[in-house]
Amino acid sequence: MRPILMKGHERPLTFLRYNRDGDLLFSCAKDHTPTVWYADNGDRLGTYRGHNGAVWTCDVSRDSARLITGSADQTAKLWEVSTGKELFSFRFDAPARSVEFAIGDALAVVTTDNFMDHVPTVQVKRIAEDIDDQTEESALVITGIKGRINRAVWGPLNRTIITAGEDATIRIWDSETGQLLKESDKESGHQKTISSLSKSLDWSHFITGSLDKSAKLWDTRTLTLIKTYVTERPVNAVDISPTHDTVVLGGGQDAMNVTMTDRRAGKFEAKFYHKILQEEIGGVKGHFGPINALAFNPDGRSFSSGGEDGYVRLHHFDSDYFSIKM
């Protein structure tokens, strides 16, 4: 494969997201402007200007009309995808970390960090169809979690919310009452900060990446550990292929430690594993630094990676990838 290199960000990438049709790719970075690209040739369509801090995550609505972004400037903003116009701004007391639209795009989950003396929270916001009716009220606020919540996503049928974060525990909450339903097992679960979480296409299972150099596959309803993928580097980003039984892991040690180790020890590759057999299929090189974001295209024929070097790399798979035999 001959990857497409997109240099639209001046600082490290934090998140990558495709829309549902797979023709738009949204990238977020520690500079303040999320960017949208055409996902087939890497052309830049536009940028969303308005944030005053690093943008941690984003999500796009089902019809690709609206974008929501969570930022370190203590706001989460709604944008119009086609024009870059800012529609609304939710204000918080702490940096907003993770954002996601619910099914139907009528709700959005937003997490805030533990900032100074504020405890981390998970908040559910109502998203109005008409932007004039939009308010800042929270339909639900969940507290009681220690440590930063790095990722919060909706469960099936919008009935649950799944959170994962700094305390290495995955929790499932009721999205109406805020009651804690399930917690991941301490023994078989992750031992260090969970950095990333990604759901499968049908939301029946999800994968988490952790700084304990492993990624784990979980059942969404029962929170049972299904598979574990062991690597030799901290895992910053994970994703599940929508069409094949593969998962991709990316990571690497922190940039500040790179100069103190052997050149080969950096290991800045995106690693592919067989989802069921837990064996490594192969690796894709290219980034000059840790990989912070990974995303599969919903058609399963390409994937993107974002790194500490500020580049987004768009890879269209060769035909060899689709006929790999274990």
Add this chain to the structure above:
Amino acid sequence: MAAQQKIRWGELEEDDGGDLDFLLPPRVVVGPDENGLKKVIEYRFDDDGNKVRVTTTTRVRKLARARLSRSAIERRQWPKFGDALKEDAGSRLTMVSTEEILLERPRAPGSKAEESAASGDPLAMASKGGAVLMVCRTCGKKGDHWTSKCPYKDLAPPTETFTDRPPTSDGPPAPGGPAKGAYVPPTMRGGADRTGDSMRRRNDENSVRVTNLSEDTREPDLLELFRAFGPVSRVYVAVDQKTGSSRGFGFVNFVHREDAEKAINKLNGYGYDNLILRVEWATPRPN
């Protein structure tokens, strides 16, 4: 007439640089031709106010089987916004990599799992903390020992350099020799030459060199393989200290020469761990 012209000239001078764009020729797009080359010709003013013509040549490549939904096709027609609006064709934010990136496969499936570093050569472990980089010229090990103190000296092929044999106290004193402590040429020393020769030959004859080992072969593996032919006195596998994998060769010492010969005949060309072994005498035998 002259006053009107003067006013117009003054009005032009007061405008900022951006408004002078109407003086430039329009943007021209040529192609793409049958080779997929497209030219974009733009004109602009540089900092000195000179007119500059910028020609950008790009290669247009169509991705096969791009099936888009109707809404995705509509999205292709969206105008650019934000920072992309002022982006000219030569900004090169999006580039196709000139390097072919492959999905690199790990080692072949079915190969043995790599042993932990703790089970490696104990001599290598002892020197891990040392900061000095020592390289032995005889066996090539790094960080273990100097060349003069190589414990595997007898196993390696002999070098062409002259090696002085130490005098032995077993032999009787040379007949008619001078007093104790005086220098005696090696050939003149009684008994020492014969003893040293036979000792060296016995060690050399029983050494077997094994090459084309796989990366994860270790000394217990070789011992298990060669023990079937007779008692083994020593096994050595060269290991890369940095990566922990085998360097592909090793030496085996047998107690009896007949066992070594049997092992060579049996195992040369033997398929072991996906590789064909090459087993031969460590020292060329004198004929």
